[in-house]
Amino acid sequence: MNASMLSYILLSCLLLSVQAQYCGVREIIRYTQLLLDDSSVSCPCRQTATSSGHELACFVDGTKHLKENTPFNRVIERLSRTFQAQLDRSLCKRLAHSDQCQYETKGNVKEFLKKILTTYQKIEKFNA
Template sequence: MNASMLSYILFSCLLLSVQAEYCGVREIIRYTQRLLDDSSMSCPCRQTATSSCSCLPIPEHGHELACFVDGTKHLMENSTSPNPVITRLYLTFQALLDRSLCKRLAHGDQCQYEAKGNVKEFLEKIMTTYQEIDKFNA
């Protein structure tokens, strides 16, 4: 085995280990804060079909990522006008789940939740989850 092949193998291993720990923490916190600052995101949760406010899953511990995918997908699909921040969050959560990139969050395929809450409560759960990861990484 020559030196260039060994360098390539070592670089590939390093890249895979870095990817396994990628959680998109700062990006997710920034986007979530932007949505929390939007006052239209704070209406109460009503589960009736006539309500424009969504009831979103507040995940059980260990099911956060799957619930974040489900919740942001619901927001994206039920929005009256496209919101690029919600779309970006959804795509990020989906990629993290599909590729098992964030080892700090469990990767159950199914969303299991404690309760349902309004959009603001859902976003606050995302924020606290990722702030805990950020604090752990500091």
Template sequence: MNASMLSHILFSCLLLSVQAEYCGVREIIRYVQHLLGDSSVSCPCRQTAVSSCSCLPIPEHGHELACFVDGTKHLMENNKSSNQVITRLYWTFQALLDRNLCKRLAHGDQCQYETKGNVEEFLKKILTTYQEIDKFNV
């Protein structure tokens, strides 16, 4: 094995280790803070068919990422304005789950929750989860 091949292998390993820890923390925090600034997110959760307000899963520990995928997918599919930020969040969470990129979040592949909440409560759960991760990145 020559030096060029060895340096390529070492560089590839470094990229994989950095990628395995990618959680998109600051990007996700920024997106969620933007969404929380929208007054429509505080609408109450009603689980009736006539309600225009979403009831989203508030995940149990270890199932955050799967629930974030499910919740943002629901928002994306039911948001009449087709909010680009919600779409970006959904695809970011889906990629993190599919590729097992964020090692700091446990990866239960099924969303498990004890309660549901409105959009604001769901977004605040995302925010607090990612703020906790951000504390350890400093």
């Protein structure tokens, strides 16, 4: 194995390890705050389970539900794609990756968005 091949392998491993930790925390916080400020976004949403291990699956389900019950909104679309990518690729190791969300109660969109916001603010604080 020559030096250039070894360098390529090391760089690839480094990029994969960085990507595995990618949560898009700042992006998700920014999108969530935009949606909280947007009074036109509303729907009957399921509130996420408080037991850990299901948060990401709940965020995926909740944003899908928002997309289906809200006129097209670019921010909801981006947020939904980000959560789905995190779940599909096992990104953001700070959140457990269960395939199914266990809902406790019905809530409103503001409660759902606040749950997303506080979850990712905790991750941001932990990473700081």
